[in-house]
Amino acid sequence: MNAPAAHFPSPSRIVALKLRLAALAAVIMLSACRHTGDLTSENGGGVYAVRGDCPILGLPAETGDITLFNPPESRDSRAIDVTATISNLRSSCSDVGDDVVSTATFTVVGLRRDPGPARQVVLPYFDTVVQGGSRVVAKQIGQVALDFPAGGLHASTRAQATVRVNRSVASLPENVRQMLTRPRKAGEADAAVDPLSDPSVRSEVANSTFEHLIGFQMSEDQLRYNATR
Numbered sequence: 194m195n196a197p198a199a200h201f202p203s204p205s206r207i208v209a210l211k212l213r214l215a216a217l218a219a220v221i222m223l224s225a226c227r228h229t230g231d232l233t234s235e236n237g238g239g240v241y242a243v244r245g246d247c248p249i250l251g252l253p254a255e256t257g258d259i260t261l262f263n264p265p266e267s268r269d270s271r272a273i274d275v276t277a278t279i280s281n282l283r284s285s286c287s288d289v290g291d292d293v294v295s296t297a298t299f300t301v302v303g304l305r306r307d308p309g310p311a312r313q314v315v316l317p318y319f320d321t322v323v324q325g326g327s328r329v330v331a332k333q334i335g336q337v338a339l340d341f342p343a344g345g346l347h348a349s350t351r352a353q354a355t356v357r358v359n360r361s362v363a364s365l366p367e368n369v370r371q372m373l374t375r376p377r378k379a380g381e382a383d384a385a386v387d388p389l390s391d392p393s394v395r396s397e398v399a400n401s402t403f404e405h406l407i408g409f410q411m412s413e414d415q416l417r418y419n420a421t422r
Contacts, residue, residue, distance in 0.1 A: 246293050246358075246360055246363040246364055246401075247284075247286035247293055247295055247363075248284075248286075248293070248295045248322060248356065248358055248363075248403040248404055248405035249402070249403070249404045249405065250282060250283075250284040250295065250297055250404075250405050250406075250407070251404050251405070251406050251407075252279060252282055252406070252407055252408055253406055253408050255416055255419040255420050256319075256408025256409050256411065256416075256419075257278060257279045257280075257408060257409070258276065258277070258278050258279075258409070258419060259276070259277050259316060259409040259411060259415065259419075260273060260275075260276050260415070260418060260419075260422075261273075261274045261275040261276070261314070262274055268418060273306055274305065274306055275303055275304070275305045275306070275314050275339075276303065276304050277301055277302065277303040277304075277314075277316055277339065277409070278301070278302050278303075279299050279300070279301055279318070279407065279408065279409065280299065280300050280301075280302060281298075281299055281300040282297065282298075282299045282407060283297065283298050283299070284296065284297045284298075284405065285298075288360070289357070291359060291360055291361065292357040292358060292359055292360060293357070293358045293359075293360050293363055294355060294356070294357050295355065295356050295357075295358070295405045296353060296354070296355045297320070297353065297354045297355070297405055297407055298351065298352070298353050299351070299352055299354075299407060300349060300350070300351055300352075301316065301318075301337045301339065301349065301350050301351075301352060302347070302348075302349045303316075303339040303341070303347070303348045303349065304346055304347055305341055305346055305348075307346075308344045308345060308346055309343075309344070310343050311340070311341065311342055311343045312340075312341045313338055313339065313340050313341070314338070314339045314341070314348075315336050315337070315338050315339075316336065316337050316338075316339065316409060317334055317335070317336050317409070317410035318334070318335050318336070318337060318352070318354075318407060318408060318409050318410055319332060319333070319334055319335075319406070319407070319408055319409075319410045320332070320333050320334075320335055320354035320355075320356065320405075320406075320407060321333075321356075321405075321406045321407075322356050322358065322403055322404070322405060322406075323403065323404040323406055324399075324400065324402070324403050324404075325399040325400055325402060326399060326402065326404070330403075331356060333354075334410055335352065335354060337350050337352045338350060354407060356405050358403050362400075362401065363401055363403055364401060365397060365398065365401050
């Protein structure tokens with residue numbers, strides 16, 4: 194996939210959304226035999242967190258809803274024609290050769306203002322891979338069709354989007370993994386030193402962190418409406 198110059202939330206918006214890099218970087222790599230929420234006794238108690246190679250699925254703020262107006266240039270609530278929302282966003286991850294494949298499924302639910310004859314409304318959505326919290330490395334545009342029945346106000350449909358990330362790029366280097374997972378005991382000189390305070394370690398964690406983001410493909414005007422309504 195290539196990353197075209199289309200309307201997409203700016204890097205600053207992406208960082209300010211649900212998936213903050215600082216929070217992601219704090220997740221520690223641990224061995225496969227341990228599970229999220231496991232307790233450890235090596236250092237007198239603690240909680241294990243598990244980080245995998247799969248891209249983290251997300252729905253950027255301001256892109257999960259779209260509003261169509263009639264006439265299009267109006268922003269009066271009485272001119273709202275169709276609204277739609279992305280929901281039930283789920284992902285599955287699998288290994289295919291040298292890649293990690295993330296498949297996202299989601300539901301689009303639509304509501305039109307007036308009942309009338311059967312009508313189809315086609316809405317574009319983006320399917321994007323972001324590396325390190327802000328760098329768009331791949332993007333494609335898809336479409337979903339909402340089919341409103343005659344006399345009906347509601348319509349819904351399911352959609353699917355898939356991205357690939359090279360496993361070697363999404364995996365932490367072994368030396369960084371060891372730095373993050375090395376047992377530390379109270380009283381040791383570096384026991385209170387956070388490995389992520391090292392800029393090189395933070396950089397490696399960021400570079401191996403990928404997000405799979407889904408949202409409606411909108412104009413700047415539509416994004417502005419969502420942000421200010």
